[in-house]
Amino acid sequence: MMGVWFEDDPRLAVIGKRLSKVRHVIPVMSSKGGVGKTLISCMLALALSDSGFKVGLLDLDVTNPTAHVVLGVSVGSTLPEEEKGVVPPEVGGVKFMSVAYYSGENPLPLRGWEVENVVREVLAVTIWGELDYLIVDTPPGIRDEALDVIKYFRGCRPAIVTTPSPLTLVSVRRLARVVSESVGCGYLIENMGGSKPSERVSSIAREFGLKYLGTVRFDGSVDSAVGDLGRLKATGMYADVRGVAERLAEDLSG
Amino acid sequence: MHEWALAEAVVEYVRRVAGGGAIAKLTLGLGELQAIDEEVFKFALRELFKEYGIEVRELRIEHEECLLKCRACGHVWRLKDANLEEDVREAIHFVPEVIHSYLRCPKCGSRDFEVIGGRGVSVKEVVKA
Numbered sequence: 001m002m003g004v005w006f007e008d009d010p011r012l013a014v015i016g017k018r019l020s021k022v023r024h025v026i027p028v029m030s031s032k033g034g035v036g037k038t039l040i041s042c043m044l045a046l047a048l049s050d051s052g053f054k055v056g057l058l059d060l061d062v063t064n065p066t067a068h069v070v071l072g073v074s075v076g077s078t079l080p081e082e083e084k085g086v087v088p089p090e091v092g093g094v095k096f097m098s099v100a101y102y103s104g105e106n107p108l109p110l111r112g113w114e115v116e117n118v119v120r121e122v123l124a125v126t127i128w129g130e131l132d133y134l135i136v137d138t139p140p141g142i143r144d145e146a147l148d149v150i151k152y153f154r155g156c157r158p159a160i161v162t163t164p165s166p167l168t169l170v171s172v173r174r175l176a177r178v179v180s181e182s183v184g185c186g187y188l189i190e191n192m193g194g195s196k197p198s199e200r201v202s203s204i205a206r207e208f209g210l211k212y213l214g215t216v217r218f219d220g221s222v223d224s225a226v227g228d229l230g231r232l233k234a235t236g237m238y239a240d241v242r243g244v245a246e247r248l249a250e251d252l253s254g
Numbered sequence: 255m256h257e258w259a260l261a262e263a264v265v266e267y268v269r270r271v272a273g274g275g276a277i278a279k280l281t282l283g284l285g286e287l288q289a290i291d292e293e294v295f296k297f298a299l300r301e302l303f304k305e306y307g308i309e310v311r312e313l314r315i316e317h318e319e320c321l322l323k324c325r326a327c328g329h330v331w332r333l334k335d336a337n338l339e340e341d342v343r344e345a346i347h348f349v350p351e352v353i354h355s356y357l358r359c360p361k362c363g364s365r366d367f368e369v370i371g372g373r374g375v376s377v378k379e380v381v382k383a
């Protein structure tokens with residue numbers, strides 16, 4: 001018996017192994033730009049870590065990574081260690097991986113297939129080890145990174161970030177539908193809203209079977225706290241994200 | 255070494271397609287762009303195949319030249335002709351696509367170019383024994 005296979009991608013064969021000790025993958029997504037995905041991803045990772053969980057954070061906004069800016073990581077001087085793969089450096093107790101370690105603050109313009117190549121490469125070589133949570137920041141839109149997240153993180157629980165504005169809701173409803181069709185479950189976080197859930201956001205949660213994790217207040221002090229973990233954790237926004245983290249952990253503990 | 259992680263990907267792949275049996279011939283491609291250390295890579299492959307109990311009778315490595323093609327003006331050029339600093343080569347070694355952060359088309363200056371060959375590690379052929 002002889003069999004021959006040509007030109008397949010070996011990286012796909014190892015991704016499952018790299019994630020085998022990761023209990024929960026939470027992609028933070030929104031088809032709308034600028035709604036707070038990156039800030040919430042970083043704060044969620046920090047809050048879960050502060051609660052004693054082992055946490056990783058992956059910036060998968062490949063062409064425009066910014067999580068390192070929120071965390072105050074200077075990508076010019078930090079490089080992940082090499083040890084049978086790439087070991088993400090720890091920032092505030094969180095194992096943090098980003099393409100920015102390699103692209104720096106330079107532009108990284110990529111076409112679709114190139115983005116997928118980066119995603120496959122990073123997932124194939126990053127050694128996460130044992131994690132309770134892997135939080136994944138993603139770019140806006142329902143394109144390469146968003147689709148790759150759904151494709152490669154089987155069993156993940158996407159957390160969709162929205163604001164109560166009508167334009168955001170039109171956009172988020174489309175993503176909510178894709179998530180409910182392809183993943184079957186997920187969460188909704190309302191950013192920059194009022195203190196109570198807005199009816200329009202709650203109704204999207206109900207319609208698509210998403211669990212509403214809470215509201216995060218608009219906090220004018222957050223911009224000046226970016227890059228400084230201590231100040232970030234002192235913001236009102238962080239206090240609200242901690243509540244979101246608690247409800248997330250509670251939902252996944254049962 | 256980071257080569258180890260990619261060798262592991264190849265071994266997992268081979269194990270999957272060959273179902274654990276012996277391999278008569280395995281042909282791998284190594285693209286110039288990623289600049290994999292061949293000795294380290296082959297060492298990792300040998301160790302991992304041993305660990306997984308897979309016998310590989312013949313291992314062939316084909317080196318592929320890296321060619322770049324500009325999507326804006328159509329110019330085709332060779333990576334060899336580009337002058338890249340050591341730390342840039344190191345970054346590209348980990349994520350080859352970051353070449354778009356450091357290189358532009360020598361003819362028109364665009365970063366919108368394509369790596370048309372010689373990117374990274376590929377499996378060319380697996381022949382079961």
Ligand SMILES: Nc1ncnc2c1ncn2[C@@H]1O[C@H](COP(=O)(O)OP(=O)(O)OP(=O)(O)O)[C@@H](O)[C@H]1O
Nearest residue numbers: 033034035036037038039140192217218219220237
């Ligand atoms: N709760 C908040 N309070 C005050 N400002 C906020 C809040 N959330 C987000 N912002 C503001 O919105 C900006 C964009 O946030 P962020 O970068 O996290 O959004 P994003 O969804 O990741 O954007 P992109 O779609 O570009 O990735 C922040 O720089 C901040 O100024």
Ligand SMILES: [Mg+2]
Nearest residue numbers: 037038061066
């Ligand atoms: Mg963002």
Ligand SMILES: [Zn+2]
Nearest residue numbers: 324327359362
């Ligand atoms: Zn050109």
